[in-house]
Amino acid sequence: MIEVTAGWYLSLAAVLFSIGLLGILVRRNALIMFMCVELMLNAVNLTFVAAGRALGNLEGQVAVFFVLVVAAAEVVVGLAIIVAIFRRRESASVDELASLRG
Amino acid sequence: MVELVIFVLVGSAAIGGALSVVFAKNPVYAAMGLLGTLFSLGVFYVVNLGHLIAAVQVIVYAGAVLTLFLFVIMMIGVDRVEDTSEPLRFQRQLVIGLAAIMVVTVGALVFGGEFAWVPLSVAGPIPNGTVENIAGIMFTDWLLPFEVTALLLTIGAAGAIALAYYAPGAPEESE
Amino acid sequence: MTDAIWLVIALPLAGAVFLHFFGRRLGEPLAGIIGTLSVAASFAVGFAAALPFIVEEGAHGETVMLWEWMPAIGANLEIAWDSLAAVMTLIITGVGTLIHVFSIGYMHGDERFARFFTYLNLFIASMLTLVLGGNFAMVFMGWELVGLCSYLLISFWYTKPSAAAAGKKAFIVNRIGDFGFMIGLMLVFTNFGTLAFDGVFERVPEILDEGTATAIGLLFLVGAAGKSAQIPLYVWLPDAMEGPTPVSALIHAATMVTAGVYLVARTAPIFEAGPNAGLVVAIVGALTALWAASIAIAQSDIKKVLAYSTVSQLGYMFIAVGLGGYIAGIFHLMTHAFFKALLFLGSGSVIHGMHDEQDMNKMGGLLKKMPVTGITMGVATLAIAGIPPLAGFWSKDEILGVAFEYGGVGIVLWVIGLVTALITAFYMTRQWFMVFTGEPRWDKGVEPHESPRSMTVPLVVLAVLTVGAGFLNTPFRLTLEHFLEPSFELVKVAHPPEGWGMFALLAAISVGAGFAGMAMAGFVYSRPREIWERFQQGFGRLWEAWAAAYRVDDIYGATLVTPGRKLSERLAFTFDAGGIDGLVNGVGRAVRSVGTRTRVLQTGLVRNYGVGFVAGLLAVVIWLVVAGGGV
Numbered sequence: 001m002i003e004v005t006a007g008w009y010l011s012l013a014a015v016l017f018s019i020g021l022l023g024i025l026v027r028r029n030a031l032i033m034f035m036c037v038e039l040m041l042n043a044v045n046l047t048f049v050a051a052g053r054a055l056g057n058l059e060g061q062v063a064v065f066f067v068l069v070v071a072a073a074e075v076v077v078g079l080a081i082i083v084a085i086f087r088r089r090e091s092a093s094v095d096e097l098a099s100l101r102g
Numbered sequence: 103m104v105e106l107v108i109f110v111l112v113g114s115a116a117i118g119g120a121l122s123v124v125f126a127k128n129p130v131y132a133a134m135g136l137l138g139t140l141f142s143l144g145v146f147y148v149v150n151l152g153h154l155i156a157a158v159q160v161i162v163y164a165g166a167v168l169t170l171f172l173f174v175i176m177m178i179g180v181d182r183v184e185d186t187s188e189p190l191r192f193q194r195q196l197v198i199g200l201a202a203i204m205v206v207t208v209g210a211l212v213f214g215g216e217f218a219w220v221p222l223s224v225a226g227p228i229p230n231g232t233v234e235n236i237a238g239i240m241f242t243d244w245l246l247p248f249e250v251t252a253l254l255l256t257i258g259a260a261g262a263i264a265l266a267y268y269a270p271g272a273p274e275e276s277e
Numbered sequence: 278m279t280d281a282i283w284l285v286i287a288l289p290l291a292g293a294v295f296l297h298f299f300g301r302r303l304g305e306p307l308a309g310i311i312g313t314l315s316v317a318a319s320f321a322v323g324f325a326a327a328l329p330f331i332v333e334e335g336a337h338g339e340t341v342m343l344w345e346w347m348p349a350i351g352a353n354l355e356i357a358w359d360s361l362a363a364v365m366t367l368i369i370t371g372v373g374t375l376i377h378v379f380s381i382g383y384m385h386g387d388e389r390f391a392r393f394f395t396y397l398n399l400f401i402a403s404m405l406t407l408v409l410g411g412n413f414a415m416v417f418m419g420w421e422l423v424g425l426c427s428y429l430l431i432s433f434w435y436t437k438p439s440a441a442a443a444g445k446k447a448f449i450v451n452r453i454g455d456f457g458f459m460i461g462l463m464l465v466f467t468n469f470g471t472l473a474f475d476g477v478f479e480r481v482p483e484i485l486d487e488g489t490a491t492a493i494g495l496l497f498l499v500g501a502a503g504k505s506a507q508i509p510l511y512v513w514l515p516d517a518m519e520g521p522t523p524v525s526a527l528i529h530a531a532t533m534v535t536a537g538v539y540l541v542a543r544t545a546p547i548f549e550a551g552p553n554a555g556l557v558v559a560i561v562g563a564l565t566a567l568w569a570a571s572i573a574i575a576q577s578d579i580k581k582v583l584a585y586s587t588v589s590q591l592g593y594m595f596i597a598v599g600l601g602g603y604i605a606g607i608f609h610l611m612t613h614a615f616f617k618a619l620l621f622l623g624s625g626s627v628i629h630g631m632h633d634e635q636d637m638n639k640m641g642g643l644l645k646k647m648p649v650t651g652i653t654m655g656v657a658t659l660a661i662a663g664i665p666p667l668a669g670f671w672s673k674d675e676i677l678g679v680a681f682e683y684g685g686v687g688i689v690l691w692v693i694g695l696v697t698a699l700i701t702a703f704y705m706t707r708q709w710f711m712v713f714t715g716e717p718r719w720d721k722g723v724e725p726h727e728s729p730r731s732m733t734v735p736l737v738v739l740a741v742l743t744v745g746a747g748f749l750n751t752p753f754r755l756t757l758e759h760f761l762e763p764s765f766e767l768v769k770v771a772h773p774p775e776g777w778g779m780f781a782l783l784a785a786i787s788v789g790a791g792f793a794g795m796a797m798a799g800f801v802y803s804r805p806r807e808i809w810e811r812f813q814q815g816f817g818r819l820w821e822a823w824a825a826a827y828r829v830d831d832i833y834g835a836t837l838v839t840p841g842r843k844l845s846e847r848l849a850f851t852f853d854a855g856g857i858d859g860l861v862n863g864v865g866r867a868v869r870s871v872g873t874r875t876r877v878l879q880t881g882l883v884r885n886y887g888v889g890f891v892a893g894l895l896a897v898v899i900w901l902v903v904a905g906g907g908v
Contacts (some may be wrong), residue, residue, distance in 0.1 A: 004105045011212040012113050016120050016139070018204045023124035024190075025197045025887050031175060035123050035136045038167070042143050045155075053150045058229040059135065061152045062239050068155070068162055069251045073258035075167050079174050080265035086178050095189055100575045101881030196888050203895055211902065 005011030016043035030082050060090045077079050095099070108149060129175045133168060135164035140164045152231040281309060282326050282358050283343050285366060286405045288319040293398035300391025306381050312394030313377035316401050320370035327363035329758060337763050338362065340475060351471030352414030353596050360569045361764035364607060365408035365539060368614050372531045373401045375735035379622050380523040382731035383629055393433060397527065400426035404532050408539055413462050413472040416540070420458065420504065423533045424451045430528060431520040450513040454503015458540075458740040461496030464489065465547075474543075478767055481546040490547050494554025496546060498561065501537025507595060508565045511588045512829055518580040522625030525580060530587045530621050531614035538591065538610050541598040545768040548601075556686065562595025563693040568827075570700040574707070575813070575823035578635050579624045582708050582720075585826075586661070587617055589697060593676050596690055601771035602679030608750050609676055611667035611757075615746050616660040619739035623654035626728040626736065627712060631719070637711040639720055641806075644713040646725040649715045649733045651713045653740040658709045660743045663791040665784070667748035670791075673698065674784055675750070678773025695790050702794025710802035718806070752780050805898035 020039035027033055045064045052060020088091050115138055122135030140163045147156035188194040229235070240248055292315030300308040303604040330336045338359020346353045356362075356636070377397060384393050403426055407419025424447075432444025468484055469477045481490070501507070506514035517529050528534070530740075541548060541558060548555040566589045573585035590613050597606035628635055630647055644651040660667035664673070677698075719725065727733065750757035752773075762770075773780070801809045813820050822828070 002106055004109050007212075008109060009150075011208075012109075012116065014208045014211060015117060018201075018208055018769070019117070019120040020122060021891055022197060022201050022204070023120075025200070025891060026194070026882055027124065028189075028884070031129055031171065031178070032123065032132050035132055038136060038163075038245060038264050039120055039123055039139060042140060042265045045159075046143055046146060049147055049150045049155070052229060056229055056257055058231060058235055058239055059243075061155050061229070061231045061236060064147075064152070064155045065158070065236070065240065066244075066247060066251055067171075068158060071160060071253060072167060073255050075170060076258045076262045077265070079170055080262040083174060083177065087250065092178055098881030101879060128625065190882060190884060193884060200888065200891055200895065203899075207895065207899055207902065 006050045006054035008048055013043040013046040013050070016040075028095050030085070030092045030094050033094065034078055034082070038075070041067060044098065084097070104148060108145065112142045112145045115139075116146075133171050133175060136171075137164055137166070137168050140168070151229065154231050154233050154236050202233075279326055279329075279339060279341055279358050281322060282341050282356050282409075284322045285326070285485050286356075286372070286402050286409060287412050288315045288322065289398045289405070290402035291397050292316065295403060296391055296395040296398060300395055303391060304455045305385065305390045305487075308391035309381035309384070309394050312398050313374060313381065315398055316370055316377050316522070317374045319401065319405070320367065320374055323363065323366040323370050323538075326358065327360075327367060330363055330763075334759050335359075335763055337544075342411075347414075350414075350466065351412050351473030351476055353412065353473070354415065355411035355473075356409045357411035357474055358403075358409070359453070359764045360761050361539075361542065361607065364761065365736065366405060368611055369401060369404050369408065372614050372618050372739075373397075373527060375738055376523050376527040376531075376618065376622065379526075379625070379732050379735040380521075382729045383523055383625055384521065385729075389433070393430075393521070396426055396429050396433070397523075400430065400528060400533070404536075406728045407536055408549045411474055412475075413465060416543075417462060420500070420536065423528070424448065424455070424504070424534065427451070427517070427533055430524040431517045433520055433524065437519070440519040441476050443513075443519040446512040447517050450510050451503045454500045454510055457496045457499025458501075459504070461493050464493045464496065468493075472852065478544075478546040481550050481767075485547065487551055487553075490551030492551075494544075494548050494551045495557060497540060497547070498554065498558050501540050501558075502561060503537075504540075505534050505537025505591045505595070506565075506588045507561050507592065508568060511565060511569065513824065513831060514588055515581055515584040518578070518584050522580065522621060522628060525584070526618045526621030526625065529584070530617040534587060534591055535594065535610045535614070538598055538606055540595040540644065542603045542607055542765075545598075545601075545603050545765060548599075549768045554827050555601060555818045556635070557599070557837060559596045559599025559680075559690055560686070562592040562597075562599055563690045564592070565589065566592030566596065566697045567693050567700075568592075568803060569748070570697045570704070572823055572826045573704045574700060575820050576704075577637050577824070579627060579637050579640070579712065580621075580635055582704060583617070583620050583624060586620075586701065586705065589701060590617065590661070592671065593694065593697070596694060597676040597679055600679050600687060600690070601769065602676060602773075603765050603768070603770055604750075604758050605672070605675040605679050605773070607761060607769075608757055609672035610750075612660070612672040612743075612746050615739055615742040616657040616667075616669055618742055619653060619657040619736060620661070622732070622736055622739065623650050623657065626650040626732050627654075629728050629732070630725045632723050634720065634723065637708065639718050639721075640712045641715040641716040642713070643725055647713075647727045653736040654713070655709055656740045657743055658705045660747075661705050662795055662796075663698055663787055665788060666747060668742075668743050668745070670784075670788070671747035671751055673853065674787055675773055676781070677787055678783055679771045682774045683771065695787060698787055699790040699794040702791040703798045706795045706798035707802050710799065714803060715806065752777075 017040050020036040020043065023036035023039070024033050026034070045067055048060040048063045048067070050060075052058065052063075082092060085097065089096060119135040119138030119140075119142065123132045123139070126132040126135060140159060144156045144159040144164070147153075147159060292312050294466065296303075296308055296312055330338075338357060338361075341356045341358060343354040343356065373884050377394070378394065378398065384390050387393065400423060405419070407416055407423060410416040410419055428444045428448040431447050432441045434466030435439045435444070466472055466476060468489060469480060471477065485493070499510075503510045514529055514534065518525055520529075529847070541555075569585045569588035573582050576585060578580045590609070594606045594609050594613070597603070597609060626647065627640070627643065627650060630643070630650070631640065634640070640861065657666070659743065660669035663670045665671075673694075677694050678689055680687045680694055683690070748754070774783070801812045816823075
């Protein structure tokens with residue numbers, strides 16, 4: 001009988017986080033990159049919940065709550081930026097945004 | 103036994119959704135993949151007795167945030183299929199290298215037993231994330247951060263409006 | 278009255294500020310009258326404040342704190358009001374008032390009439406700051422301010438290249454002296470921890486050893502030699518005659534140049550602790566007195582004679598204060614202020630009447646045309662020649678007496694002083710005869726005329742002072758001596774020999790020297806021109822050397838100025854342009870080339886940065902896993 005431990009959830013979270021991280025590196029579309037960021041945030045949320053359960057502590061779930069709020073704010077502003085950029089350049093590719101090149 | 107089955111099934115769905123976010127050619131599919139992952143995490147929250155945050159996860163993330171994503175995708179254009187060629191030199195090779203290192207690292211962590219430090223069953227009473235319990239903590243110990251996040255959200259909303267109102271006549275940035 | 282003592286400085290300063298802003302609008306002569314009144318009011322306040330010292334013999338001075346500026350180092354705006362300060366104040370404001378009056382006539386028609394009085398008032402305020410300051414910081418402030426005013430006034434007619442150059446020279450030479458003074462001040466501060474007079478002089482015996490006191494004294498001497506035109510820094514004063522004549526009278530004869538004498542007298546306790554420094558002061562003074570007097574013999578410019586005469590007389594004062602005869606020095610300072618101001622103003626009157634002619638060879642026979650000027654200058658000539666009972670006799674005799682009483686080196690100084698007295702009598706008499714007697718040698722078109730009332734009245738007043746001031750301090754009645762004594766309580770003041778016989782003997786010798794000089798000059802220069810020209814040729818090369826002032830300016834130019842300029846050029850165009858600039862530019866080039874190479878890393882592409890970020894993140898994670906977070 002295999003029991004599901006906190007380590008299982010943490011491992012799953014690590015995998016999800018890694019996928020999100022690699023996604024940011026390989027995709028050019030700013031929208032997709034944003035989704036990857038959301039993915040990473042959710043992976044972290046999962047670790048909070050699992051660790052909170054393992055430690056018998058409810059504050060892990062409270063932390064998730066705060067992460068949710070920050071993520072929401074970030075999505076609002078981030079999407080507004082993407083829309084603004086798109087309106088100006090007709091593209092959502094971050095590779096074209098290289099005006100800071102040295 | 104039930105938890106194991108749920109973990110395997112829902113966990114596979116979460117990873118599948120995450121992979122489709124990264125590899126889907128059409129942004130809509132990517133959004134759908136993300137939706138799947140978010141739902142899966144919601145299920146895990148329920149399993150871990152986070153009732154309130156599971157509900158919030160579905161309502162805020164799967165509902166509001168993802169709708170916003172889809173809205174922007176529609177606005178920018180769905181039919182646009184991205185080409186998957188990599189214009190940046192060495193970028194793909196570097197990412198593959200990093201991915202390999204990451205796989206090794208995460209694999210070492212997962213299978214090396216680093217994450218197995220606490221069996222879930224022995225850690226005393228499982229905290230029950232009901233509305234009452236969460237609110238009890240949030241509005242006492244975490245009141246100040248709560249208020250600060252409220253301020254943050256307000257600023258975020260104001261910022262989004264300011265960005266949406268940007269003047270189209272502004273000079274084109276030079277490269 | 279001491280509560281209002283700040284008015285003494287504030288009134289001329291207010292006059293300067295007022296004239297600076299409104300002078301041009303007020304025009305002539307209103308600006309001059311306002312300038313004069315502010316100094317006269319300052320004199321009145323000073324006189325009222327000095328009354329306690331006069332009424333009550335031996336009254337002590339007091340320090341009036343006006344504003345605490347930097348109390349930690351004793352540098353405050355405070356006025357040390359004692360009898361020495363009172364004497365200096367009355368000389369400065371008194372002579373200053375007369376010279377202001379004179380200037381109203383002399384500067385008539387100058388387009389910068391009001392500006393002239395602005396500077397004069399500023400000078401009076403600065404000079405009073407110097408003599409009234411209750412600490413070294415204020416003295417130094419005044420010291421620099423009078424230097425500035427001197428510069429402004431010497432080059433008042435700055436469109437004349439020689440005047441601009443003379444102003445610059447005075448400023449630079451004074452700077453050399455100030456350098457020594459400043460180092461002396463630092464030494465004072467390191468030893469006493471304060472710059473306030475109160476905290477320094479009383480503690481001199483317990484704090485200073487003889488070596489340190491001598492060092493400070495010698496450094497002060499460097500400063501005093503710069504300001505008071507002593508060897509080797511006297512070269513600026515003759516050139517300073519490029520300024521308007523009232524300036525020469527006020528700054529370069531009566532007041533500013535005596536600052537060095539005042540400084541030595543004020544810091545008497547330090548010189549007493551290091552007597553060798555005082556001796557050096559006296560020796561420098563004696564050499565300067567003889568040296569400058571010999572140059573004055575052969576000058577033909579009426580103001581140059583007086584300039585070298587001033588240098589020579591300052592040498593006398595240095596002899597006195599160097600040997601500890603502080604009261605004798607201050608006494609001579611005062612009488613000299615009167616008769617030398619009179620001489621300068623008289624020469625100004627002559628120059629004015631002769632349409633800006635300064636060459637004595639082109640004068641002669643002016644006594645009939647300018648009787649007031651001629652007679653008053655004659656009085657001053659007698660005074661400086663040391664003929665009793667005029668002021669110069671009493672003060673000069675007291676100095677010579679001090680030197681004689683000192684013994685040893687003092688006897689040598691006494692002899693030098695006597696010789697100088699003879700020469701002084703000679704050249705002053707020569708000047709008077711060349712200017713006022715004989716047949717006219719004027720240029721064509723020159724119509725000499727007596728100067729207006731505003732110029733002759735100060736001459737008469739000064740002539741009266743020249744006759745009478747000597748009686749302030751005769752061996753029969755030592756008024757000034759008692760007046761000044763409280764200011765020199767901390768030191769032993771040197772006096773002339775006691776006893777009437779000794780006094781009569783010394784007086785007879787010096788008066789004899791004076792008469793001899795006058796007789797020689799009178800014998801030669803009262804006769805026609807051919808005779809004295811032959812007399813001058815009889816001296817041959819020596820006369821030429823005197824006339825050329827021993828070519829000291831050329832020597833300084835060849836040994837100091839030219840090499841200095843060459844060194845500066847090399848520093849500026851070779852070392853600075855090549856070395857320093859090269860270093861700076863090299864650093865700039867290196868940074869730029871490094872930047873050019875590393876800017877490639879700044880692709881501006883988010884995903885490239887992301888790769889770097891993730892690589893770093895992984896490195897940290899691996900380090901945590903492998904090392905467990907430890908080191």
